[in-house]
Amino acid sequence: MTQQTLSRPPAEPAKGTTATLRGRALLSAVNGQNLSLIGALAVVLILFGTLNDNYLSWSNIQVIGEAVTITGLLAVVQTVIIICGGLDISVGSQAGLASVVSAMAFTSAGSNSLVGMAAAVGVGIVIGVLNGLIIVYGRVNATIATLAGLAAYKGVAQLVSGGSAQGYVLNNDVFIFLSRGKVAGLPVMVWILALVAVAVHVLLRYTDIGRNIYAIGGNATAARLAGININKYLISVYAMIGVVAAVAGILLTARTGSGQPTSGSEGLELKAITAAALGGCVLKGGKGGVGGTLLAVTLLGALENGLTVEGINAFWQSVAQGMLLVIAVVIQQRRSRERAVGLPD
Structure with a gap:
């Protein structure tokens, strides 16, 4: 009897088990944070669709898509470094x-787009x-190091450009x-x-890296x-941020028609961090994902476009961001059940 019991093949899963597992996987992918973002985006x-008939037109949706691209690229890589416990x-x-x-x-290269892009x-x-070397081997806090970089790289851009737009690229087919x-x-x-977001999502979710x-x-x-070489990972992630930021800069050049030292890039860091935090990234690290960040980027873009279409003062957009x-950080603190600073438990 015992021998037969041991050799008996495993029972087949009950009907509907596979569908249930798939449903649970879907629910875990579309978590509460993402559902909240979808709801807010729908609102x-x-x-704004009610206030303005052209807001939901295909042409305006494309405008929103183009407007959030540069912010979206920076937010995606910001997501990676926040998950890693850093910040840029x-x-x-x-x-x-x-x-x-x-x-x-x-x-300088005679209107050669490849040279321009490679240089960037x-x-x-x-x-x-x-950035990675300063943080890792200089033992400088990531926030302080990249805050210094915020000022330094802006200064370098203004120095090499004389503080004004450079060149004209819209005479080139690639741009x-x-x-x-x-x-x-x-x-x-x-x-x-979309390509960068998918690549980063696959990297985060389906690889050992x-x-x-x-x-x-x-x-x-x-x-x-x-046995994880943390120093190597941090430097590599910051290098990846540099590459994607360069791609964002190239797109900024193409969009405006010239090299912009500050116009168009001012405030992008705040938008990127806001999108990552709204998308579910915990600023202490270890949690977050590209899907939530993209939803948050879309929400911010739709809100900004709606305020612009309605003629609301642009300063209010900064207030909203x-x-x-x-709000995103407060929600994170509540979910983590941490004691509020300066208040009793």
């Missing part, structure tokens, strides 16, 4: 410097690695394609954001004891 779309406040200045370099190199990416790599081209009815810029990044942000001591960042 914004309905509100200098991403906007990096994009501005890359924009200037791309336009100046393009002009090269500068991005150098900046990213420099024209980046600025105005469409693929399958969607702007090229939107496709670039991604699992190690979550481990570093979740518990750096445990990650180090597990600041309030949303505070």
Whole structure:
């Protein structure tokens, strides 16, 4: 009897078990944070769509998509470094410097777009690695190091450009394609954001590198004891940020037609951090994802566009962004059940 029991093949799963598991996987992917963002986005779309008939038109939706591309790129890589337990406040200045370099190199090389883009990416790599080295080997807090970078890279961009826009790139087919081209009815810029987002999502969710990044942000001591080279990961992530910030700078150049030292890149760091925090990234690290960040970027873009369409003072957009960042952090603190600073338990 015992022998027969041991050799009996395992029972087949009950009907509906597979469907149930798939349903649970879907619910875990679309978590409460993302559902909240979807709900908020729906409210914004309905509100401004009611106030203005053209708000939900296909042409305006494309405008929103193009407008959030640069912020979206920076928010995606900001998500990675926040998950890793770090922060990069200098991403906007990096994009501005890359924009200037791309336009100046393009002009110097006789309107060669590849030279301009390669120069921008090269500068991005150098900046990213420099940030990582300062943080890792200089033992400087990431917030302080990148805050210094915010000022320094903006200053460098203004010095090399004389504080004014550089070059004109919309006489080149590549930059024209980046600025105005469409693929399958969607702007090229939107496709670039989608490709970068998918690549980063796959990296985080389906590779050992991604699992190690979550481990570093979740518990750096445990990650180090597990044999993960934290220094190498941090420098690599900051280098990746530099590359993506350079791509954002190139798109900024294509969109505006020239290299912009500050115009267009001012405040991008706040938008990127706000989007990552709204998207579910815990600022202490270890939690977050690209999907939530993209939803938050879309929400911010839809809100900003709606305020602009209704003619509301642009200064209120900054107020709204600041309030949303505070709300996102407050929600995180409540969920973590941490004691409020200066208040009794």
